[in-house]
Amino acid sequence: MKLNVLLTIMAILMALAGLGVLLVPTHVLNDLCGTVDSGTLTGRIAYIRLAASTDIGAAVVNWMARNAEASKARDAIILGNIIGWILGAILGVLAVLSGPPTTHVLVMLLVLTFLSLLMAVAFIWVGRTSMSIGTRHS
Numbered sequence: 037m038k039l040n041v042l043l044t045i046m047a048i049l050m051a052l053a054g055l056g057v058l059l060v061p062t063h064v065l066n067d068l069c070g071t072v073d074s075g076t077l078t079g080r081i082a083y084i085r086l087a088a089s090t091d092i093g094a095a096v097v098n099w100m101a102r103n104a105e106a107s108k109a110r111d112a113i114i115l116g117n118i119i120g121w122i123l124g125a126i127l128g129v130l131a132v133l134s135g136p137p138t139t140h141v142l143v144m145l146l147v148l149t150f151l152s153l154l155m156a157v158a159f160i161w162v163g164r165t166s167m168s169i170g171t172r173h174s
Contacts, residue, residue: 039114039166040102042158046117047099054091057084094120106168114163121159124152 057064061081094117101113128149132142 039162042162043098043102047095050091050095054088057088117159121152121156
């Protein structure tokens, strides 16, 4: 796979995920956390929307970088994606180990953890041949 294809796919997926959380946060919270107590709903919606804004920002960065020439800036975008997706996978494993309340939540966590790991591996695989010459030798 080429880097521009991976960046395009990631930009679209992250934008869709971010917009979904911004537009229907209650639905997302119920899918990820099970039944959400209405007393804590406002705070949780604000928190999850904050995360969604970061996803949309990363989507824009990936979209804008998809056709960029090799450079230290593009290398930073590749490395940022690798680190972000690895951290997502680690946090997913920690969440699974913490004992999710329902089978539904466990399945959602496992799927998201697997997808995070898959994205990290994709960026490592594509990034190793797409990094600028100066960065590979530093």
